[in-house]
Amino acid sequence: MPKSSHRKKTPKPPEYLAPVADYFKVLSEISRLQILSCLREGAMNVSEIGEATGLGQANLSKHLKMLTEAEILSRQPQGVAVYYEIKDPMIFELCELVCDRLYERMQQKAEKFKRLSALSSFAK
């Protein structure tokens, strides 16, 4: 019997979402965010990024490959070194949006705590 007719489960095979999920996945590791954070100031070669981040060479190399394949970084060999640079600054917009929101939440929680603690038996 054909699977495509009158199925009951998995009504939406959502192929649209995979590239989006993959993009977010690239941004979901501390090490990669560290690399991006470094490169905000401009292009750096692998050794420099390694010093700045403390990441191991092989590990770093893999992360850089991943970021380059995601077209977030660009890669420019110069002699024996390879320089990487931010290719798509949109990532900083994304990070800022998230950071701002996380900050707001923390502020709100602090406010809430302040109000509640003022009502408690510890308040003078």
Add this chain to the structure above:
Amino acid sequence: MPKSSHRKKTPKPPEYLAPVADYFKVLSEISRLQILSCLREGAMNVSEIGEATGLGQANLSKHLKMLTEAEILSRQPQGVAVYYEIKDPMIFELCELVCDRLYERMQQKAEKFKRLSALSSFAK
């Protein structure tokens, strides 16, 4: 000898970045994006979301928990059912930014291909 003095490696333990990475991680799975996509139209209970997405009950429950703990969804029990709702619409901004960018890139690649193919030996 104390680790903290004159170290050579791991110059930046970047604790700032962990919450940001965690946030992106929540958005980095197709199933969770599927759930969020459903809920754009309004609150739904777990059974409804399950039907709409085709996700298994236990799996769905875990994703909903994760999204709720990330404060992306809010949770409202109503009798024996539990309704979930978008709490922080900022996620849609994020998704739109990414989608738009991915679309741009595809467009550019198509253009590039078109130009190159017009120059090739297959062109009339």
Add this chain to the structure above:
DNA sequence: ACTTTATATGACTATATAGTATTTTAACAA
């Protein structure tokens, strides 16, 4: 009380991937 229905939780498996050690490739210099 018992039953049913909806959701959550725990145990488990399978897969993906971050990190590391090692090897390989590539570019330049002597």
Add this chain to the structure above:
DNA sequence: TTGTTAAAATACTATATAGTCATATAAAGT
């Protein structure tokens, strides 16, 4: 050529987590 340095690739380990099955909890009806 050989040597040196920088980066990438390969092989491996360890951990995290998506998915599933089974069980537990909780609310509402009988």
